[in-house]
Amino acid sequence: MTTETKTPEKGDVLLKMRDVRIEGFSDEQWHRIIKGVDLTLHRGEVMGLIGESGAGKSTLGLAAMGYTQPGVRITGGSIEFDGIDLVAASEAEKRRLWGTRIAYVAQSAAASFNPAHRLLDQTIEATTRMNILPEAEARRDAIELYRDLQLPDPEHIGERYPHQVSGGQLQRVMTAMAMSPRPDLIIFDEPTTALDVTTQVEVLAAMRKIVEEHHTAAIYITHDLAVVAQMADVIKVLRYGEEVEEAETRQMLTHPEKPYTRSLWSVRALQKREEKGDDVHLSIEGVDAAYGSAKVLHDVTISIPRGKTVAIVGESGSGKSTTARVITGLLPQTKGVVRFNGEVLPPRLQDRSKEQLQRIQMIYQMADTAMNPRQTVGEIIGRPLEFYLGLKGRAREKRVIELLEMIELDESFIDRFPSELSGGQKQRICIARALAAEPEFIICDEVTSALDQIVQEGILKLLLRLQKEFGITYMFITHDIATVKAISDEIVVMYQGRVVEQGMKSEVLSPPYPEYTRLLLSSVPEMDPDWLTRLLAEREAEQAPA
Numbered sequence: 001m002t003t004e005t006k007t008p009e010k011g012d013v014l015l016k017m018r019d020v021r022i023e024g025f026s027d028e029q030w031h032r033i034i035k036g037v038d039l040t041l042h043r044g045e046v047m048g049l050i051g052e053s054g055a056g057k058s059t060l061g062l063a064a065m066g067y068t069q070p071g072v073r074i075t076g077g078s079i080e081f082d083g084i085d086l087v088a089a090s091e092a093e094k095r096r097l098w099g100t101r102i103a104y105v106a107q108s109a110a111a112s113f114n115p116a117h118r119l120l121d122q123t124i125e126a127t128t129r130m131n132i133l134p135e136a137e138a139r140r141d142a143i144e145l146y147r148d149l150q151l152p153d154p155e156h157i158g159e160r161y162p163h164q165v166s167g168g169q170l171q172r173v174m175t176a177m178a179m180s181p182r183p184d185l186i187i188f189d190e191p192t193t194a195l196d197v198t199t200q201v202e203v204l205a206a207m208r209k210i211v212e213e214h215h216t217a218a219i220y221i222t223h224d225l226a227v228v229a230q231m232a233d234v235i236k237v238l239r240y241g242e243e244v245e246e247a248e249t250r251q252m253l254t255h256p257e258k259p260y261t262r263s264l265w266s267v268r269a270l271q272k273r274e275e276k277g278d279d280v281h282l283s284i285e286g287v288d289a290a291y292g293s294a295k296v297l298h299d300v301t302i303s304i305p306r307g308k309t310v311a312i313v314g315e316s317g318s319g320k321s322t323t324a325r326v327i328t329g330l331l332p333q334t335k336g337v338v339r340f341n342g343e344v345l346p347p348r349l350q351d352r353s354k355e356q357l358q359r360i361q362m363i364y365q366m367a368d369t370a371m372n373p374r375q376t377v378g379e380i381i382g383r384p385l386e387f388y389l390g391l392k393g394r395a396r397e398k399r400v401i402e403l404l405e406m407i408e409l410d411e412s413f414i415d416r417f418p419s420e421l422s423g424g425q426k427q428r429i430c431i432a433r434a435l436a437a438e439p440e441f442i443i444c445d446e447v448t449s450a451l452d453q454i455v456q457e458g459i460l461k462l463l464l465r466l467q468k469e470f471g472i473t474y475m476f477i478t479h480d481i482a483t484v485k486a487i488s489d490e491i492v493v494m495y496q497g498r499v500v501e502q503g504m505k506s507e508v509l510s511p512p513y514p515e516y517t518r519l520l521l522s523s524v525p526e527m528d529p530d531w532l533t534r535l536l537a538e539r540e541a542e543q544a545p546a
Helices: 057-063 091-097 117-124 125-129 135-148 167-179 197-213 224-229 251-252 259-269 320-328 356-358 375-389 393-406 423-436 455-469 481-487 515-522 533-542
Strands: 015-025 029-042 046-050 072-081 102-105 185-189 216-220 234-239 241-249 280-291 294-305 309-313 335-340 361-362 441-445 475-478 490-495 496-505
Touching: 015 057, 029 072, 029 216, 029 241, 046 057, 046 224, 057 072, 057 185, 117 125, 125 135, 125 481, 135 197, 135 335, 167 197, 185 251, 197 361, 197 515, 216 224, 216 515, 224 259, 224 309, 224 393, 224 533, 234 251, 234 259, 241 251, 241 259, 241 423, 241 441, 259 423, 259 455, 259 490, 280 375, 280 475, 294 309, 294 320, 294 335, 294 475, 294 490, 309 320, 309 481, 320 441, 320 475, 356 361, 356 375, 356 533, 361 423, 393 423, 423 455, 455 481, 475 481, 481 496, 496 515
Parallel strands: 046 216, 046 234, 102 185, 185 216, 309 475, 309 490, 361 441, 441 475
Antiparallel strands: 015 029, 015 072, 234 241, 280 294, 280 335, 490 496
């Protein structure tokens, strides 16, 4: 990796999209998604495509391949890839391009792999199928790509199956699979959103290195502005299917022209003033836990004050969500106790009283999978009202409406299904469902990680307001340090199933740091195009022999 600032030279125009218009079918009619957008991408150039949920980023990115999802159609404009008219091209012509000259790297790597086939076989499949390289040469090349992407044991990791590697490793294998046929264009669609910050640094560095070395053009779709600052030469901002503005990355970060773009930049400024609490609401004392024979928590002790927010941070596999499962009784601990309001909670969910279940609620990361798609909003929020509080009929409906107003929605949402809601609305409904039980303690498990910056800010402000109004205690699991700064009073840092430290936010985020905390904090991307280059140079210097 070069340590010089990235200043690529533009090559010839590779992709030209003009006045592109795209519609999607819902509610028995066609709706405009993309409303006349232009896009020009040169060889070797990386364009960052940003905007809030529903802006049309992924739809435009897929259209750059000449592809639309079911229920979506291109209704106007032109899309030209290296002189090929992708709007007029047949499916057979486009399929010859997909996976070879045009590659796609999705947000969820797991969904892109066949669980029954080894990683190396899947990495080289398109390369050998299209006779780009002989199989033996393709295998050697794939191992080199694994090495470039800093995967462990590059000579042998390809013999594993998808479930035998971590999420960050699978994301890098997917990048190797995209790079194997040496495409001219890669569409990266939120490829690091689900990764913790330490893994994200490795994946970003690997992606950038491979794109630079092979002079590959890329469209990088994301809602994380600090991430796009590390990857993109130019940034295009979308909103409601229309272009807001486009500019070279440094120009866009320092002098955005439009008020909307400036509002995106300001979102990360949200910060809660910490408050110390001495009244312990919930405590985890010397807890061990295991999945089968694999021990995952080691003597974990955490104290959470009443009415305050304790953020639990750490990389994937550090034990954050396992700790939450122990608290809720979904995973009984093998040692230690969990106390709530001074009383020891039974380890098993089925042994807890209805009142104990009612007082501790959880909001999950993926609102999509946390709700029954066949139930209306009224039914989803109404179930805990009936189960815990015995409300039925008009009393139940009245309380549902009150809860909707509490989360800044209204009565018109009662009869809607989850498929008719945006990502932010779905997460608000999950918050209302948790509030319906009138809990004292809520576990928030990565509740904003899948949301764009503006929606994130709205959800965090809502949670802070509800805490102030009702005195709710939050345990907030996250790998996003910006979120930690925005919402927490105290921070617990976890690593490999152990607590590294717990303290007030100002203490944990101030030096001197324990080694792992320093690594974690140094891995948080900054709104500076030179941040990743500088970080990699610093780490390389630290590892160099004296």
